[in-house]
Amino acid sequence: MTKYCPTCSDQYPDDEFVCRVHGMILVADPPHQPGPVGGEADTEDIPRSPAQRPAQLVVAMLGVSVPVEAGPGVLIGRQPESSRFAHALEQAGFTNVGRIHCHLKLDEGVVQVTDLGSTNGTFVNDLRIEANTSQQLGPGDRLRLAANREVELRWN
Numbered sequence: 001m002t003k004y005c006p007t008c009s010d011q012y013p014d015d016e017f018v019c020r021v022h023g024m025i026l027v028a029d030p031p032h033q034p035g036p037v038g039g040e041a042d043t044e045d046i047p048r049s050p051a052q053r054p055a056q057l058v059v060a061m062l063g064v065s066v067p068v069e070a071g072p073g074v075l076i077g078r079q080p081e082s083s084r085f086a087h088a089l090e091q092a093g094f095t096n097v098g099r100i101h102c103h104l105k106l107d108e109g110v111v112q113v114t115d116l117g118s119t120n121g122t123f124v125n126d127l128r129i130e131a132n133t134s135q136q137l138g139p140g141d142r143l144r145l146a147a148n149r150e151v152e153l154r155w156n
Contacts, residue, residue: 003028056156057111057137059104061149062088073105076145077116089149096120096146104137111137120146 003012004027057068059076066074066084079099080086089097098118105112112134115122122129123144129135137143143151 001028057104057106058154058156059143060152060154061085062092064088065154068104068106068111070106073103075100075103076151077101094146094149097149101145113137113143118146 001014003014004010005012059066059068059074061076062085064085068074075083076085077083077098077100078086078089078095080090082100083089098116098120100116101118102116102122103114105114113122113124113129114134115129115131117131123142124135124137125142126144137153139155141153143153145151
């Protein structure tokens with residue numbers, strides 16, 4: 001399946017998630033092309049306010065970047081079968097990050113993080129979140145795993 005940058009319409013293979021030029025999360029459908037000059041504008045799918053725009057977030061840690069998309073979301077942990085961050089965490093020696101530490105998901109335009117019962121905790125803005133409870137994330141929020149593992153959140 002081909003993916004597209006919503007900004008420049010460049011095409012990418014299925015195994016890529018972010019436009020190399022704009023850093024935008026790739027989409028399955030090509031972006032809407034503007035109609036002829038002087039014609040009626042198709043405004044049905046143009047968000048009217050920031051609150052109506054779906055969140056777009058890329059989670060980055062130790063050189064690994066993963067977009068948070070609707071559906072399965074992103075698991076962070078040291079378990080290689082489940083987390084795209086596992087190898088980097090093991091190589092860096094971050095054994096205080098759980099094998100299945102936390103999960104980020106996009107649901108109806110809102111990004112949420114859930115600690116999955118980790119021993120050393122998941123922190124949003126330096127406050128530990130309760131295990132198995134979702135916490136909403138927004139631009140400017142800081143995410144930390146255990147005592148010392150900052151997670152970069154890049155909002156688009």
